[in-house]
Amino acid sequence: MVYRDVAKKLDLGTVVSLGRPQLKNITERFQVYALLLEPSKGLRQALRRQRLKLSRRVGTTLHSRLVLVFVSVLLLGGIFALLHPSLSPFRIPQLSIRNQEALPFPDKPSIVILPFTNMSEDPKQEYFSDGITEDITTGLAKISSLFVIARNSAFTYKGKAVKVQDVSKEMGVQYVLEGSVRRTDEQIRVTAQLIDGLTGSHLWAERFDRPLKEIFAVQDEIVQKIVTTLKLQLTLMEQGFLVRKRTENLEAYDFYLRGVESFFRGWSETKKEATMQARQLFERATELDPTYAEAYAYLGATYWHEWFFRWNFVPQVLDRAVELEQKALTLDEFLPGPHVVLGFIYLWKKQHDQALAEARRALALDPNNAETLTNLNQTTGDLYTIVTSCAASARRSSVGLSVRSLVNQALRGLQSPLLAEPGA
Numbered sequence: 001m002v003y004r005d006v007a008k009k010l011d012l013g014t015v016v017s018l019g020r021p022q023l024k025n026i027t028e029r030f031q032v033y034a035l036l037l038e039p040s041k042g043l044r045q046a047l048r049r050q051r052l053k054l055s056r057r058v059g060t061t062l063h064s065r066l067v068l069v070f071v072s073v074l075l076l077g078g079i080f081a082l083l084h085p086s087l088s089p090f091r092i093p094q095l096s097i098r099n100q101e102a103l104p105f106p107d108k109p110s111i112v113i114l115p116f117t118n119m120s121e122d123p124k125q126e127y128f129s130d131g132i133t134e135d136i137t138t139g140l141a142k143i144s145s146l147f148v149i150a151r152n153s154a155f156t157y158k159g160k161a162v163k164v165q166d167v168s169k170e171m172g173v174q175y176v177l178e179g180s181v182r183r184t185d186e187q188i189r190v191t192a193q194l195i196d197g198l199t200g201s202h203l204w205a206e207r208f209d210r211p212l213k214e215i216f217a218v219q220d221e222i223v224q225k226i227v228t229t230l231k232l233q234l235t236l237m238e239q240g241f242l243v244r245k246r247t248e249n250l251e252a253y254d255f256y257l258r259g260v261e262s263f264f265r266g267w268s269e270t271k272k273e274a275t276m277q278a279r280q281l282f283e284r285a286t287e288l289d290p291t292y293a294e295a296y297a298y299l300g301a302t303y304w305h306e307w308f309f310r311w312n313f314v315p316q317v318l319d320r321a322v323e324l325e326q327k328a329l330t331l332d333e334f335l336p337g338p339h340v341v342l343g344f345i346y347l348w349k350k351q352h353d354q355a356l357a358e359a360r361r362a363l364a365l366d367p368n369n370a371e372t373l374t375n376l377n378q379t380t381g382d383l384y385t386i387v388t389s390c391a392a393s394a395r396r397s398s399v400g401l402s403v404r405s406l407v408n409q410a411l412r413g414l415q416s417p418l419l420a421e422p423g424a
Contacts (some may be wrong), residue, residue: 012050096417109230110147110173112298113137118275119182119189129181131192131257132219136177139223141368142336147233148368149173152268168197175203175227186212192222196231205231216246240334247295252288255281256295263298272311275302297341298326304341305322318345 004259113136118129134151141148149171157167164176175275179192183307185294201258206227208218227234247253259281266274303321306312322345343358 003405018174019401060267091314104170105174106147108147108150109175109232109414110225111156111175111177111230112149112167112173113140113142113172114162114176114178115155116166116178116190116192117180119180120184124200125181127261128183128254128259130158131260132181132215135219136222138146138366139219140226142366143234143238144233144367146230146368147173150368151264152171164197165200174198175230176220177233184211188212188218190218192225196225209252215250242352246287247289247292249289250284250337251290252292253286254296255285256298259295259298260283263302266302270309272306272309275305275311278302291331291333293328294337296331297322297328297335297337300328300338301341304345309343318348321345334365336362339365340369344355 035122091389111131116129116133118126120128133154137148137151137154141144141150153171164178167176168174174197176195176197177192178195179190182189188208188210190208190210191206192208194203195201196203206222206225208221209216228280245377247256259278262278262281264272265271266276279302280298282295285295286299289295300321300323302360303317303324307314307317307321321341325341328335339358343355343362346352346355346358
């Protein structure tokens, strides 16, 4: 009554209902409101307000879980609808991301690496230029002082004539790296240019004409040039990443790149045949170089996908995935990928502590990994963390997520032990 009377006379601003909580030493329950001095600004504050509402109004009963799930569905659906209205079942008339105002830049230097163009005479060499793009993206993503758009989002521009300023606006990043790759028998030519998306000006450009055996050195030089140009501060561990040894067997690397192309095709199109083809290519790469950690990591991921898509939904498949990911880590403990896969596997096994540990380790090794952010939210059980980490994942990897997957992630997160009944 008091609230309604006052609200008619004064502009109270943002008021949050806290329901009728049990007050100490007072039997009767009264309606309680919280007055926020300022309206919520942006997604983060809005979610904090939702968190305040839910934390006071509901407990950990079955009813409260249903409320949390319902709110999660609405919030996650809203996030996806805003990012991808054409793919979302939530219909927003005449809404298109290309017509939206530019996404705000992160609070640190930000970049998207566009797919390098295949300039070779053989169009079948497309996998090679895609692989170069993937490797450069992976190298940059490990730098915590840089915000990097995920591969799947960047590859939506593959084969399209786009303006750098438009890409910058749509992805919400200031810098754009683009380039091309030409491969002959034993030679490569790689061009790369770093562009300021705000002005369209070239900050750095270079052409590398090298023997094919120096392909890793070229990738490392490109990453180092970007670090220097953007004046990024690297930790000692990150400095080690930039000089990390990979395979010295170029034939193994070629099979590996072919496998990566098939792997992502199998994942994005849910094709078992492509995934099995990728597995054979990764197996060949490990035969040629038994110490090739990245090949073992991807090989293990093919078994995870086989189980995840229920093509062969038996425990032995999951066990094989774990075995291969652990072997990859034995060969290179600084690979983030195996920790991502192991985190998801432990999550599905309801081993939440192990899943959380793997997710945190993966995020420490690769701060820009969207899948790790997804996994991290599933293990916390806290509505605010679930939704904000899903949003952060969508921010980096917007096109790789669907409404269904986001909602399923929230549901699994809400089943975490952190939401268990008291005394359970």
